[in-house]
Amino acid sequence: MTYCVALKLETGLLFMSDTRTNAGLDNISTYRKMTTWSEPGESAITLLAAGNLATTQAVISLIDERMKAPGDRSPSILGLPSMFQIARAVGEILRGEIARSAGEGQSAEAFGATLILGGQVRGSEPRLFMIYPEGNFIEAGADTPWFQSGEVKYGRPILVRAFDPAMSFEAAMKLLMVSFDSTIKANLSVGLPLDYALYPEGSLTAPPIRRVEVEDADFARLSTGWGDALRAAFDSLPDVTLDD
Numbered sequence: 001m002t003y004c005v006a007l008k009l010e011t012g013l014l015f016m017s018d019t020r021t022n023a024g025l026d027n028i029s030t031y032r033k034m035t036t037w038s039e040p041g042e043s044a045i046t047l048l049a050a051g052n053l054a055t056t057q058a059v060i061s062l063i064d065e066r067m068k069a070p071g072d073r074s075p076s077i078l079g080l081p082s083m084f085q086i087a088r089a090v091g092e093i094l095r096g097e098i099a100r101s102a103g104e105g106q107s108a109e110a111f112g113a114t115l116i117l118g119g120q121v122r123g124s125e126p127r128l129f130m131i132y133p134e135g136n137f138i139e140a141g142a143d144t145p146w147f148q149s150g151e152v153k154y155g156r157p158i159l160v161r162a163f164d165p166a167m168s169f170e171a172a173m174k175l176l177m178v179s180f181d182s183t184i185k186a187n188l189s190v191g192l193p194l195d196y197a198l199y200p201e202g203s204l205t206a207p208p209i210r211r212v213e214v215e216d217a218d219f220a221r222l223s224t225g226w227g228d229a230l231r232a233a234f235d236s237l238p239d240v241t242l243d244d
Helices: 053-068 083-102 156-162 169-186 217-236
Strands: 003-009 012-018 020-022 034-039 043-051 113-121 127-131 137-139 146-150 194-200 210-212
Touching (some): 003 043, 003 113, 012 113, 012 169, 043 083, 043 146, 043 194, 053 113, 083 113, 083 137, 113 194, 127 146, 146 156, 156 169, 169 217
Antiparallel strands (some): 003 012, 003 146, 012 194, 034 043, 113 127, 194 210
16 A cells, blocks of 8 residues: 655645555565656656555556657657647556456456646646546645545544645644654554655646655654643543543
């Protein structure tokens, strides 16, 4: 399993994903689930992938191949005129890859994947999309300014209660760390390290992918502080009166 989140802020986009792809008592593996592309000054794209690892790897490889292929192949997503067109193209690639795999005798559900796609094309504002296995997608807006994929339920409450599009990147990063900490505490299939990328509006270049390592001091302080704050809040609530 995995956990990926992307926030649409007034100042840009923030992406975070865990790196765990398998978890067991004696078998834990990691893989990067965040990919970026850009044509500096023209467009910048970030993709978060959750679901069947073979499917998501194939989708990313096909996107890369189209960028490097001869002119008679399908055009690069970086050459498309809008993020909407890019989301449509990526959705078609995802749907096609799942159909190809399912055609070999297994259920399409076994190859399912969900993608979060965000970025900016010159002349328009940053946009954020959730792309489903069927290839269709929805866009983040005022009512839904963030997307989650993978193991979403444990980290969702803090996002619902505390997210504000006007918050700074620093505050948004703290929010995501708490969301991921809550998920990691509750589910073995999600774990550190975490990858994240900050995209300031108008930069039009791929944001560097940075990593929160297992021994990261900021994450450890937030995890401990959040646990202490929850216990203090719980203790401050009035006791429930029980009937005799």
